[in-house]
Amino acid sequence: xxxxxFISYLGLVPFIFLIIDGYFLGMLDISFITSxxxxxxxxxxxxxxxxxxxxxxxxxxxxIYGFIPSLLSMILLILDIFRFNQVVLIYLLIAFLLLQLIIxxxxxxxxxxxxxxxxxxxxxxxxxxxxxxxxxSNL
Numbered sequence: 001x002x003x004x005x006f007i008s009y010l011g012l013v014p015f016i017f018l019i020i021d022g023y024f025l026g027m028l029d030i031s032f033i034t035s036x037x038x039x040x041x042x043x044x045x046x047x048x049x050x051x052x053x054x055x056x057x058x059x060x061x062x063x064i065y066g067f068i069p070s071l072l073s074m075i076l077l078i079l080d081i082f083r084f085n086q087v088v089l090i091y092l093l094i095a096f097l098l099l100q101l102i103i104x105x106x107x108x109x110x111x112x113x114x115x116x117x118x119x120x121x122x123x124x125x126x127x128x129x130x131x132x133x134x135x136x137s138n139l
Contacts, residue, residue, distance in 0.1 A: 008125050011044055015132035022139040030139050034086040037136045041093050042073035044129060048100060048122070065103075072096055090137040094130045101126045 018033045049069030076089050101122065108118045 005121055008121055011040075012125065012128050012132065014040055015129065015136070019132060019135050022136060031086070033139060034090065034136060035080055037133060038076060038080050038086065038089050038093065041090075041097075041129060041133055042077055044125075045069045045093065045097060045100075046073050048097075048126075069096070069100065087137045090133050094133050097126050097130055 015037065018028070018037055021028050022030060022033050046069050049066045051066070076093060080086065080089055104118060104122060108115055
């Protein structure tokens with residue numbers, strides 16, 4: 001198995017532990033769980049966007065498309081610091097992740113995005129991440 005796939009799926013493990021704690025163990029404060037989830041999901045969202053950067057070809061549209069998740073993540077993190085409603089922030093993150101998934105699926109169909117990467121990694125990881133965030137938002 002490719003190490004990139006392993007590391008990507010490994011990034012979902014903390015969400016599983018937070019869900020288990022939030023629903024069954026109750027050792028962590030719910031606000032901490034949601035804040036940590038927002039932070040970790042923003043990191044993943046940023047990495048997904050950075051995948052679109054192509055340093056060999058100068059494509060300003062792809063560069064901007066790759067930068068937008070970083071910008072949105074920064075805004076969401078700042079809103080979380082200022083105690084904006086965490087459930088709303090999680091729903092926004094889910095919406096942004098799904099929108100990016102839809103755009104990437106369109107790019108996959110147009111053969112500008114790797115099909116193997118999309119099917120084996122992008123689709124399942126984003127789906128599991130969105131489901132995890134939804135479960136955390138309902139704690």
